[in-house]
Amino acid sequence: MRRSARARAAALIVRCRSDEGSTLLLTIFYAALALLVVLVVIASSSLYLERTRLFTLADGAALAGAESFSLDEVELVDSAVVPLLDSQSVAAAVDGYLADTPSATSFDDLTVIEATTTDARSATVTLSASWRPAVLSLIVPDGFPIDVTSVARSVFR
Structure with missing residues (x-):
């Protein structure tokens, strides 16, 4: 009996020291996880850049709206010249700016919510x-809406 116990112990030690087994499953899991992380980083970077482009367009449109006054619509307040804006001229200037800006056509479903x-x-x-x-357009075919707001003011100095 001693011999069989020693033989079993030796076989167990040999089995524990061997490198038999497969790391293929672990490699596949980590490769899928790495691919998922890369796709999320690409998507979030794309969202950030698209929001920045839209915000830049809104800044330009707000500036065009802030400059939509005529010299007849200027008044003197506390010894400072102040332009007076009305909503219709701001909206018309914003629409004209978006029509003349080539980068406005690169956005999907661009709408003016408020001007x-x-x-x-x-x-x-x-x-x-x-x-x-x-990259993930098959998963999210309709996309997500992005809304940005910009405020501009004309100042005479």
Whole structure:
């Protein structure tokens, strides 16, 4: 009996020291995880860049709206020249700016949500567009809406 116990112990030691087994399953799991992380980083970078482009377009539109006054619509307040804006001229200037800007056509479903003035001195523009991830477009075919708001004010100095 001693011999069989020793033989079993030796066989167990040999089995524990061997490198038999497969790491293929572990490699496949880590490769899939790495691919998922890369896809998420690509999608989030794409979303950030698209939002930045839309915000830049909204800044330009708000500036065009803030400059939509005529010299007849300027008044003197506390020895400072102040332009007076109205919502219709701001909206018309924003529409004209978006029609003349070539980068406005690169956005999907670009809409002007708001182009107005609240205090007759500054123009507020809110734009909305749809973002579709480049790599994951099969999973999210409709994309996600992006809304940005920009405010600009004309100042005489």
